[in-house]
Amino acid sequence: SQQGEEDPQALSIQEGENATMNCSYKTSINNLQWYRQNSGRGLVHLILIRSNEREKHSGRLRVTLDTSKKSSSLLITASRAADTASYFCATDLNNAGNMLTFGGGTRLMVKP
Amino acid sequence: SQTIHQWPATLVQPVGSPLSLECTVEGTSNPNLYWYRQAAGRGLQLLFYSVGIGQISSEVPQNLSASRPQDRQFILSSKKLLLSDSGFYLCAWSVKGELFFGEGSRLTVL
Numbered sequence: 001s002q003q004g005e006e007d008p009q010a011l012s013i014q015e016g017e018n019a020t021m022n023c024s025y026k027t028s029i030n031n032l033q034w035y036r037q038n039s040g041r042g043l044v045h046l047i048l049i050r051s052n053e054r055e056k057h058s059g060r061l062r063v064t065l066d067t068s069k070k071s072s073s074l075l076i077t078a079s080r081a082a083d084t085a086s087y088f089c090a091t092d093l094n095n096a097g098n099m100l101t102f103g104g105g106t107r108l109m110v111k112p
Numbered sequence: 113s114q115t116i117h118q119w120p121a122t123l124v125q126p127v128g129s130p131l132s133l134e135c136t137v138e139g140t141s142n143p144n145l146y147w148y149r150q151a152a153g154r155g156l157q158l159l160f161y162s163v164g165i166g167q168i169s170s171e172v173p174q175n176l177s178a179s180r181p182q183d184r185q186f187i188l189s190s191k192k193l194l195l196s197d198s199g200f201y202l203c204a205w206s207v208k209g210e211l212f213f214g215e216g217s218r219l220t221v222l
Contacts, residue, residue: 004155031209042118042202042213043156088155092209099171100211102148102156 004032004089004103012109019076021106023089024069030092032065033100034074037086046074046087081112114139118203118214125221131176131190133217135203138184143205145186147178150200150216162186193221 007022023032031050035043049056049065049072056063062075076083086107090100118135125131137143144163148156158171160178168178175194179187186203198221203214 033210035211040200040216040218042204042215043211045210045212048210090211099158099161100209101158104155107153 004091004101006087006089006103006106008106009104010107010109012111013079015079015081015110015112017079017110019079019083019108019110021074021087021108023072023074023103025072025089025091025103026070027093029067032063032072033090033092034061034063034072035088035090035102037088037105039085043088076108079108079110081110083110084108114205114207114212116203116205116212116214118217120217121215122218123220125193125219127195127221128192131188131193131197131219133188133201133203133219135186135188135214136184137186137205140184140205140207142183143207145180146204146206146211147186147188148202148204150202152199156202160188193219195221197221 004023004025013019031048033048034046036046037043047058047063049063060077065072086105088102088105090102115138146161147159149159150156160170162168162180165180176190201217204211
């Protein structure tokens, strides 16, 4: 089974609204990463949060990590139509950073 | 800067035919390389990863194999494709634990 599971599976919002996606995982991690995928394209790395960090910001992105609950959230503020994509969380299970395990993703649609 | 090239972009193959997908990385040396597969509307499944020339680790027993004949070249192959091999195949390389993906190869097996 997958290590990470995103929730919700699909999300539809209006432009300007905030979008929140959640990720739960099962085992201890070294770090957690969020990626974005436009339809039919490769994934693009958004942000990495280490297990000893609780919150991280990058532009309109805010990621939180709660290791006690084994969960993370990705918040996109003031969404734009161009934010429409699938978003995946990925967990790094080993300290060598050789392997990332991906969740099933959240499909975000931002309506103009 | 580093770039990753993956080809072909799309491929339609009959059942039982062979497969070869190629991935090359430029601008870095001794990268960790990965092959992932993505079923429609799903997450990524790690198929193979390599930490060096000739070093391949397989994560899922399957009809596929991988080879790394050169430092920055990673090849995904099959001798006989199955219908279940259809999917979107992504090559990636990593630095400091972050993955950088190619644009993917969409394989349809008929």
